[in-house]
Amino acid sequence: MPIQYYIYFCLALFSIGIIGVLTRRNAIIVFMCIELMLNAVNLLLVAFSKLHHGTALAIDPATTVGTDGQLFVFFIMVVAAAEVSVGLAIIVMMYRNTHSVDINFLNRLKN
Amino acid sequence: MIALLLILTPLATGLLSILMTKGGFAKNFSLLASLVTLVIAIAAIQAPVAPAFDIVWLNNLGSRFTLKMDGMSKMLCLLTAVAFPIIFTSVYKNTYKNAASFFGLMLLTQAGLMGVFLAADALLFYFFWEFALIPVYFLCSIWGGEKRIAVTFKFFIYTFLGSLLMLAGILFIYFRTADHSFALQSFYHVNLSGKEQSLIFWLFFVAFAIKMPIFPFHTWQPDAYEQAPTATTMVLSGVMVKMGLYAVLRWLLPVFPLATAQFSNVIIILSVIGMIYASLIAIRQDDIKRLIAYSSIAHIGLMSAAIFSADKTALEGVMLQMFNHGINVIGLWIIADIIEQQLGTRKMSEMGGLAQKAPAMAILFVVMAFANVALPLTNAFIGEFLMFSGLFRVNMIIAAVAGVSIILAAVYTLNMVQKVIYGELGETAIKSTDIKLNVKLALVVIALAIIALGIYPQPMINLTNDSVVGLIIKK
Amino acid sequence: MSKIAFLVPLFPLVGFLINGLGRKYLSKTAIGVIGSGVIFCSFVTSCILFQQVCNESCNEQTFHAVVTLFNFIKVDAFTIPFAFQIDQLSVLFLLIITGIGFLIHLYSTAYMKEEESHHFGRYFAYLNLFVFSMLLLVMGANYVIMFIGWEGVGLCSYLLIGYWFKNNQYNYAAKKAFIMNRIGDLGFLLAVFWILFKLGTVNYGDVFSNVAKLSAFDIAAITMLLFVGAMGKSAQIPLYTWLPDAMAGPTPVSALIHAATMVTAGIYMIARSNILFTLAPSTQAIITIVGLATAVFAATIALKQNDIKKVLAYSTVSQLGYMFLGLGVGAYTGAVFHVFTHAFFKALLFLGAGSVIHAMHHEQDIRKMGNLKKYMPITHITFLLGCLAIAGIPPFSGFFSKDEILAAVFTKNPIYYYIAVGGALMTAFYMFRLYTLTFLGQFRGTSEQEHHLHESPYSMTIPLIVLAILSVIAGFIGIPEIFAPDSHWLEHFLAPIFKESTKLAAVHHVDHSQEYLMMGSVTGLVILMILIALILYKKYTIKEDETSWGIGKLLTNKWYIDELYNAIIVNPMNAFAGFCKNTIEKNGIDGIVNGVGKLVSYSSRQLRLLQSGQVASYLLIMILSIVVFFLIWFNDLTIIRFLNNIF
């Protein structure tokens, strides 16, 4: 597959994630959109990993080039999991105090 | 070593004084300390070899702790050393809340001023330049008048901005010096193109112009002088403005010969406009402190014009006048302070007839006033004579226009004299009494100095001769 | 020789210090004795100096002696020594100053008797200081020392005019005097700078011997500036208005400062610099015109004044005008001669006036006097002699000196001469108007005043008598050639001073018959004017609501010159200063400074709105910034070119 396809696709997903972050007001959905962005990155990393693997494979059949890309994705997932646990805890805490997860109401701190 | 002592003595005693708890003791202590400094200063001036001090400091930055004392430094150190005992004496009977801190900060200011006048290293100079400002900021803001905080703040930020610009200029030159050094001599030998000079020149000049202050950078000054505690005002107008003039002479003219030549006319014209302008405003002032402030602006304008005329005679006059104006204006402030204390007002329209109640003060006031208008046989005459004479050589028309300020000076000074001490006894003056012994002492010393230096100024002229020669040769 | 010269100013200085510092502790008598004594000492010393000068100048034509005390200012470019020059001119002035000064001091001891002790001391201190300054002025061997004295006398004049400092009117007069003098002083100072600039020295000897180095323009400019100085000090048009106002001071002060000595400083200075002025014909022309105009103009004002001192003041201005007229036409000796004689008779007149005022309890309006000869015979006689002298009746001193000037003017320009004679006639008229109103006719004051009228004490009358004698005989030192050849002692005496000028431009003498005719006719006319005055005012009675009209009103109000000055100089300046203070300073310059501060705080208030608290808007700006960064990267070269174009 031409690598551009993957890039375009991932950028599209990423941008949808961004748009979601910018437009949605529910903190959980915003958070989900961020997860969407991360997933776009993950796919892109895997695609690049395969790109470089393919290039290296033509020279050395036993190459492990590209593994680091996939492992990076693994670490991203690790971090994402940790983030989710913390993030949801924060959202729940917020909800407990204000009974709302609308980020537009987060305006005690401004100016 | 003796040069270092000049800074260390006020610094150490100042810090000590701040830590003291008893205000009365701190007051005596500070007076004594300032007298010790005076003795040291005189010893330094009399020293057969020009005092200097040099020690490693900030080695990797190319800066050293270098103090040097040539004629100009001696003159200004002497002024600084003389001014403080006089000021302390004159305010001896005043009560300050937290007197220990007050006198301590005053001494710290003195240390900073001494440093400015002695430093022969640009970075060190910058440090002392700022160091002198900080205690003054506190002095004005804590012990000043009603609007002290805002006014002092304006003053502080204004001057601080100026000095930051100077810092940029210093850094720029530093990287252009052959040996990457902040030393005065390296700065003197730096080679800058005309274009660079004309940029950096202004960075320095704005800093100094704000400090002096010359038109149109002067607006902080009347407010600050009005609001500051009088003892600090004396330091500000008597000694601190000399920092600007001194800095121009030491750090501007020799480093930027091309730019100086290029812009001297602009600055002279600015200064002369400032002289006339300030004099005119002084004529319309009803507040005695503001009047003195504007009169000071006018005088400084003349000095700045004379400096930029770059004429030898004028420079000699400037150096002399820096000292003279220093003590004269201190004298005027002492009197203004007394008047305000006695009458409870600064409005001249509410005064009058003080001569009947306080003849001694009236006489000393008249002496100061006539020194302010540069009457012959007062010290100011010598300086102004030399300055005008030099200015005249450079440009007759400008000198003539500047000369108008002589007339205006007479107008506003005599206005002040008349409204304050002459006339029928005003309501405010009824309860006033003559000056106390300490004030009298301070004023008499000043008056004697005014007359003595007006009759025989030669020792002072000789003192600064080497600096003038140095400046001219460098040109 | 002249080793004792420094004593001359030293005595008054010592007197000033003693009286000034000890005014609270010394008795009035002590103050009076010290005050007058030091001047007397100076007078004696001056006499010795005079003697020496006489002796030595007979031996040596080029006599002049400079005594250097110390270097006043010594800088690289020039040296100004503190030096005295004792020569014919200065020694003559020394005699006038110390002599008349002494008499006036003596007179003052009585005149000021009523003052409180410390004010009395202050008065004498000022007076001594004045004499000191005046002595510096005439003794100085260079322009700077002269300038010191020049300003010093201005200062003393200021202090003495405002001596009764409770009265603000007096203070205004004092201030006015000082400031007007300062205007002139600026001219003087600029001239000094010019000389210094061109010649590098201000010593008379060096300057005068190096005039060749100066271009014609330089000389013209220097002399014009010097003349501006003289205008201020010697009360010439347009700077004369301070002198009449200066009459606010005690009368002896007016006599000493504003009649006999200080105001003649300008004449002294020009006479001293005669060579410069001789070389500047354009300046001379201006001096002539200014002098003539002042002489006549002041005389016209004097015609309608009612204050005894004001009349004398305008008469002084007028006489000073004659002196300048003399200087203008090159009759330096004549001008100095007139200074000499004028000093006596004007001092006499003022002191006489003082005596009258003293007797009248500070009433100065001549309309309220009359018939004083009955009560004050000595004053009356001496005053009459003074009037005759100033009117120019031979053989009183004024006749000789004035005649000398007039004769010189005639050789220059007959029209000037006729105008000047007109002025002289007016002089005679107003002086005798004054005399008549004061001493003759009916007493028009209050009965209480009349009751207290008395002759003044001896310490006042003795100076009057001495001065009267001098006024009568002083003219004989300068008898015109037509009466006795080679009898003009003063001319011979001063010849060394004016030697160079005489060489360049000798004053032409009119032929004898012409001169006789002129003298005769002028004397006749003067006597006629005196008679008219006597007749007109003999029967004068005070009229209520005495309003004059036309020229009379103009004259009574002194041509409205003060009002004119106020309208065209003082008020506009005040208005402009007010504009500077209230508008330019407050809203302009400080406005900008404060405006910057306000701008910062305004932008602060606006910028913080950016921090809206909304996460979405924060992120939106972030994303847009990223887009901007990419655009920057796409177009970096364009941006750099654009930036280079700007900076």
Add this chain to the structure above:
Amino acid sequence: MNTVQILFFFLSVLAIFSAVMVLFSKSPVHSVLWLIAVFFAISGHYILLNAQFLAIVNLIVYAGAIMVLFLFVIMLMNLNANAEPKKYWWMKFAGVISGGCFLVVLVSLVQQATELTGKQALVKEGNIGLIKNLGKVLFSDFVLPFEISSVLFLSAMVGAVVIGKKD
């Protein structure tokens, strides 16, 4: 167009459609479900790229664990009926525009990237994505980050306790 391409486009369209539906769903629960659909599509991509380990992990961790967590939280909060008012339409508009700009800029960047022309991502082939190969590298070269990420979990754990515990 071969199978791979068909699959690619199918999965891509599915993913993008689901992603857009995440945004447009009114109900958070629906959003979660659509997001799970995206994850599935992406896992399909992984499989297409022969990254089987990641495909599985993605499903287990993301779709399985994380999304369930999300669902729990949403249900806990009972946010079902939460409808957003249209008040902030301009904000949405600006968000879409700027997101679009971002996309356009990056796409044009990639279009200009000549170094990518003709480059292919290896599809179906290559065995680096297999668990064995990945594990080998992970526990040799990447053991340090692996260990360090334990610190991350530790802090997340502490954090969740600190935040979540009721005082």
Add this chain to the structure above:
Amino acid sequence: MNAIIFSAIMGVVMMFSGIITEKKSAISFVAVVALFILLAANIANTYGLCSISINTHDLLHFSKFGLYFNSILITAALIFVLLSGSAVEKVGNYAADYYALIFFVLCGTSILTSFNGLLMLFLGIEIMTIPLYILTGADKKNLKSNEASLKYFLMGSFSTGIMLMGIALVYGANGSFALTTPAAVPNSAGVIPVSFLLVGGYILLFVSMCFKVSAAPFHFWTPDVYDGAPTVFTAFMSTIVKAAGFFAFLVLFEANATLLGPSWKIMLTFVIIATLLIGNITAVFQQSVKRMLAYSSIAQAGFMLFALYTYNDLAKEGILLYAVAYCLATIGFFAVLVKVKDHSFDGFNGLAKAQPVLAFSAVVFLMSLAGIPLTAGFFAKYYMLAAVIKSGGSFWIVLVALVFAAISVYYYFKVIQAMYFKSGDPEIMEVSSGYKTAIVLVSLLVIAIGVLPSIVLNWFYF
């Protein structure tokens, strides 16, 4: 390596200390001891005395500069705990956990001072930030704290997303996560091609790093988060964390700034000016000292960015000095702020009379922040500006920076005005003598560095 391992271990130790003892001061004491050990370990590592070495497979690179910088950060943390330990205890019931999180953050900063590759950069930043989300929300009852935490979390995750996209693009171009880019081969026309992916990646990395160091226009989280977070933790976040972020920023772009060509300077200039402008100008009108400090930290970041602008020796020394000066002054001032109950400017009125020692120290810290000579802050700014001038860069940017420095005096001195020139009765928490001694010592240290900056810099070369 020592620092990473020890900080992780100490974090665990702190977690357990909370179980062992209930006494909060004991926990603080343990934290101080742990920090001393950590510092000793790091210093030992610096001079190779006893360092644990693990084969990091080139994922970490321990440079002397980095280790030294880490020592500074740990020292700053030590001073932070010494001064504000008691305040940490007061935030909530979980003092031990807070300390544990602080140690985990220090673990993250230790990674950031030694990372050698984008993977470790990413992990380091995450390890550093995730505990911070929690610390920000530590004051659970306080809605501001909640809000700050949530905002921080959302925006932080978002910026992580941006950063990861940048990393992915860089990976796509380079084929590895190394910091250095393999030299590009000139194409047939002899022109070295610009890798568009690489540039895009680095721009996104730049953006996300700007976010971390709160450079405008990516600073928006800073004021809100710093304001909302418990004051002690704000002190921690705005100093140690930020300095570590700067270090990472510096290392990341040291080799790669040239990739962006001339646009690098343009972007950086844009960011610097915007940061200085927003930081300084917005701070002017703040009513709360704490929020003012948040903006001031943005302004200070603007100055620190000059190190990136120039990349010469002076800049390196400068960022070191800046970190020291900024951390000391900010931690010191926050330690004072914590003691004052009312965080508005008026809350400081009359502090000089009530607590002269506190007020004096505060003045020193504020002056240092404002860059008044003879305080450490002056030399920090000095080095930055000197670096710019030395590099021959645009002189006008120096002037702009100085104008903003002058403006900064305005808001810093407003606090001094309140303390010294206005009268009032400030509400102050009890101040122990040990605390006073400590804070005076810190302020004297600030002055000492201001007089002789070489005491910091010479260690670097020692």
